[in-house]
Amino acid sequence: MSPRDWLLDDSPATLTQANLGRAWRMTTALLRNPLAVAGILIVLLLLATALFAPWIAPESPVGQNLRTRLLPPSAEHWMGTDELGRDIFSRVVYGSRITLMIVALVAVISAPLGLIIGAVAGYFGGWVDRVLMGVTDIFLSLPKLILALAFVAALGPGIENAIIAIAITAWPAYARIARAETLTFRNSEYIQAVRLVGGSHARIIFRHVLPLCTSSMIVRVTLDMAGIILTAAGLGFLGLGAQPPLPEWGAMISRGRTFILDQWWVATMPGFAIILVSLGFCFLGDGLRDVLDPKQGSEK
Amino acid sequence: MTIPAISLKDVDISYGDTRVVRDVSFDVALGESFALVGESGSGKSTVLKAIAGLAPEWTGEISVLGKSRGHGMDRAFSENCQMVFQDPYASLHPRKTIDTVLNEPLAIHGIGRRSEKVIEMLAAVGLDRRFRFRFPHQLSGGQRQRVAIARALMLEPRVMLLDEPTSALDVSVQAEILNLLKRLRREQGLTYLMVTHNLPVVSFMCDRMAVMNKGRIVEIAPKTALYDGGFADPYSRELYAASGGNPGAEPDMVAPATKDPA
Numbered sequence: 001m002s003p004r005d006w007l008l009d010d011s012p013a014t015l016t017q018a019n020l021g022r023a024w025r026m027t028t029a030l031l032r033n034p035l036a037v038a039g040i041l042i043v044l045l046l047l048a049t050a051l052f053a054p055w056i057a058p059e060s061p062v063g064q065n066l067r068t069r070l071l072p073p074s075a076e077h078w079m080g081t082d083e084l085g086r087d088i089f090s091r092v093v094y095g096s097r098i099t100l101m102i103v104a105l106v107a108v109i110s111a112p113l114g115l116i117i118g119a120v121a122g123y124f125g126g127w128v129d130r131v132l133m134g135v136t137d138i139f140l141s142l143p144k145l146i147l148a149l150a151f152v153a154a155l156g157p158g159i160e161n162a163i164i165a166i167a168i169t170a171w172p173a174y175a176r177i178a179r180a181e182t183l184t185f186r187n188s189e190y191i192q193a194v195r196l197v198g199g200s201h202a203r204i205i206f207r208h209v210l211p212l213c214t215s216s217m218i219v220r221v222t223l224d225m226a227g228i229i230l231t232a233a234g235l236g237f238l239g240l241g242a243q244p245p246l247p248e249w250g251a252m253i254s255r256g257r258t259f260i261l262d263q264w265w266v267a268t269m270p271g272f273a274i275i276l277v278s279l280g281f282c283f284l285g286d287g288l289r290d291v292l293d294p295k296q297g298s299e300k
Numbered sequence: 301m302t303i304p305a306i307s308l309k310d311v312d313i314s315y316g317d318t319r320v321v322r323d324v325s326f327d328v329a330l331g332e333s334f335a336l337v338g339e340s341g342s343g344k345s346t347v348l349k350a351i352a353g354l355a356p357e358w359t360g361e362i363s364v365l366g367k368s369r370g371h372g373m374d375r376a377f378s379e380n381c382q383m384v385f386q387d388p389y390a391s392l393h394p395r396k397t398i399d400t401v402l403n404e405p406l407a408i409h410g411i412g413r414r415s416e417k418v419i420e421m422l423a424a425v426g427l428d429r430r431f432r433f434r435f436p437h438q439l440s441g442g443q444r445q446r447v448a449i450a451r452a453l454m455l456e457p458r459v460m461l462l463d464e465p466t467s468a469l470d471v472s473v474q475a476e477i478l479n480l481l482k483r484l485r486r487e488q489g490l491t492y493l494m495v496t497h498n499l500p501v502v503s504f505m506c507d508r509m510a511v512m513n514k515g516r517i518v519e520i521a522p523k524t525a526l527y528d529g530g531f532a533d534p535y536s537r538e539l540y541a542a543s544g545g546n547p548g549a550e551p552d553m554v555a556p557a558t559k560d561p562a
Binding site: 010011012013014015017018022188189190192193194195196197198199203207208211212 | 353378390392408454
């Protein structure tokens, strides 16, 4: 029996085989979507760049050389140099680490937070729902960047505070989605059946409600990655995110703004990086939505 | 006098401000199979939900196996009384394998030897072992309903509440499930309280029935009333006539296609 047959066996012999089979079906479905594949490649490229930055970058991201300042793109400096003579390509490569860290930390903080708040609100309903959704509404009604600005202003500029600020502004949207999703099945018979066999509320929320919310959450987070990168870049641009000399893409654009008419490459190259990575996450998110849609399983 | 398996006394049930069931009283003896019949909206499923604890807004007295039940959920109750839902497509979690679904009641109640128990139960409800690690979407409606019955039986309850367990299934599959339920009741000495609007099902499965109309029980009649039309209440007679009368005269209607493996 080939590994493929083993994975697609419709009578799996163990739980592991059943789960692997499901994962295999999803992966193949994802790989059939060309845009999703493009997204995966871009995200993998970002991961690889971040991981191997010291080997990829030809120069140090912070080493200055005033004799080579503001050189246009050439064979020696693929993306040119900035006002302190630093190789922009090297800075963009190292900047991928910062971007990846921002995206990962924001996702790790805000997605579970929103998921749990939304699921609890949707599952219990009543006053729990009103209180939790009231708080969510307050956060939602404030513009994201302004709220992040306020947090950074209060906590002080810096990359960690920018991450916390973005995470705090990102969770309400997830809470809303998780709540809406939970409402659609909180009275369903499979949830009632667990209550009937004596399952506690915590068990129902964590074992039964959350797994059904996660797929739409993964999709939403992936699609939001672009927004998170842009918010981080925006904070960097305003000088409230990563501080010099950290090669954060938004901060790099901000520095390049001064020379944008004569030395266009200084601001444009990190801009391209932001666009490419945002696009990659969007493609991946779209592909995941087609695969992870909760109804997809029952249609096949 | 022995303790009745299920006893309802002057039970009123409401959803919010609307009172849907009024003044319902009946007893189901241990080992008996009792049916609640009536048209849609007559409140019969609501009675079942109140007994199960899923419709908490009720007044009166409900007791199962001599213990009166509170308004919330409690574990001791769940070991005695379980429910099978109407729609097998909605009663299984879409992301959980059959094995996980059947293991859960055991895990909640801290019962050991789970793997053996799951295998035994699959055999008891006539499901092959190869279904064990499938997801619900890989099963047919009848197979799903077998899983739902298996889940309800995992805690070895003595009272089963059946909410139209066959109405969402094809006729041939209905017969299989009814035969399965009948066999399980015989083998495990279960007490059934079954909601249905299908009188042939009543004559096949049940000993007595309560006819409900607009939230009230209009009559409690023995199964023999289905053969001779001996209903006292005008509404019951109307219901009897509407279903074609004397459904029990053709018991074969339910009996064929008995592919039940055991």
